[in-house]
Amino acid sequence: NAGVTQTPKFRILKIGQSMTLQCTQDMNHNYMYWYRQDPGMGLKLIYYSVGAGITDKGEVPNGYNVSRSTTEDFPLRLELAAPSQTSVYFCASRIDSSNQPQHFGDGTRLSIL
């Protein structure tokens, strides 16, 4: 099993550009999450999904959109990139609401210039 796979690993965007960060998991997990990590800080939740077709906002959703058309994939979209969105983005998954750990991808390092 590959676990949670994120692409790309690195990306530089210009202000105002848009892009989609990809996340896919092969563990048949129902719950998926997007977090961001700013320098010197812990991670903060952007959006989460409890299954295909169901998404909800986390602590810091402004400037982002998500969709969940399949169990495996949970892409995160930035529509108008801003310097404040420079961060490292992590995707995670968990099987469901039972007491199980979250599994994290390796992250996408995004710079907005």
Added chain:
Amino acid sequence: GIQVEQSPPDLILQEGANSTLRCNFSDSVNNLQWFHQNPWGQLINLFYIPSGTKQNGRLSATTVATERYSLLYISSSQTTYSGVYFCAVERRGGGADGLTFGKGTHLIIQP
């Protein structure tokens, strides 16, 4: 929301030393995880430990849920243990709220 405080924020040790990292949280939890973030930025899941004690090699962790704290013990540390250690919790009854992370303990192991 739930608050997570980690201490100490920074720790510098010589190789072979032992250390204890602490995580305090402000509410009942049904998930607590310890992570090691390595110099390449990867988050390595060390323990899933909402209660009780677990050990894995030179690492062990204890969570006392009734008193709302968790401890991570590192014994005979090696330079490869350097990095940032995060505690993250999920509030009991929070559904799929996701993990709330502390600010981490930055550990430097010197040879």
